[in-house]
Amino acid sequence: MLRIAIRNTLLLAVLTATNTAFAAPATYTLDPAHTFPSFEADHMGISYWRGKLDANAGKVVLDREAKTGSVEVTIDLASIDFGLDKLDEWARGKEFFDTAKYPKATYKGRLGHFVDGKPTEIVGTLDLHGVQKPLTLAIGRFKCIPHPIYKRELCGADASGSFDRAAFGLDAGKDYGFDMTVALRIQVEALRDE
Template sequence: MKYLIFIALASTISNAALAASETYTIDGNHTLPRFSYSHFGYSTQLSRFDKTAGKIVIDRMAKTGTVDITVDMTSVNTGSTLFNEHIQGKDFLDTAKYPTATFKSSQLKFAGDQLVAIDGTLTLKGISKPVSLKITSFHCMPHPIYLKTACGANATTVVKRTDFDMGKYAPNVSDEVTIDIPVEATKDLL
């Protein structure tokens, strides 16, 4: 009887350990959100942010989790120092008043074992709006350099500049902005 109780207890502990939430810290060297938009119809411009931080908590067995990401808006990188300064002005990012943007979520959506979407709130320029990120890839495995578990994903969404008080020159400069986020994060050790 003691043996059966021991097996039941061990099984419960084992299943609880497998279903436990794991916390991952964003790898800022490999998480560089990009944004693109039509520039007067001439071309599609592509820029990025060079500083991102945050945490992702995920329970892959329970298919739940949270995302809390902060992007340093002063790290915008358009490829032009002059345009970096221009886009940080009041008509656009207004980084003097709003130096960061955040994305927060507790709504991770799975199809089987694959993470396929994250619904959350994007706060940009002090304005919060619901945003759904489509996950186009999701992969976790031991990291060959860091020697601990890491997860990565690619996410994409489209937002309107006018929703965030950045509508200058719209619609000539596209109101719709595509945001692509390559994200990598490493598991926090206990």
């Protein structure tokens, strides 16, 4: 009887440890070659300027069991790319981003509203141009697969949202009637850390 009790206790301990291992949060590092923050902004109400930011880094922590997680992304604002060199240069200068003084933008948030084990939004804060404001991003697509080369889990998502750039002190063009709303669209891929 004592042997059975000891065996059952050991079995329960192994099962508990195994479940705890699977329930632990996992950390993923953003792949900057497959992460693409892009934006769309009004130009005098007659067209939209579109651009992207080429340099970024970040981490995602995901706990599927607890339905929680976090996101932290840093973007190098000097990597702005409108596809027009003069506009890129202007955006880096003192009249807009002033990348000499504010070289980075940072977004930190919490994954939320899990549906079928997948987060559908990020509730967070954007730190841009020395100003911090709340920003919620909707996650339209979220999927994880085994990476075919690295044999670790690779997760991808497509997130979107918008913000008022004047609230961050980026109000160039406002006097000419520009709409201050900036639409964001961010595709991201992240590889699970070893």
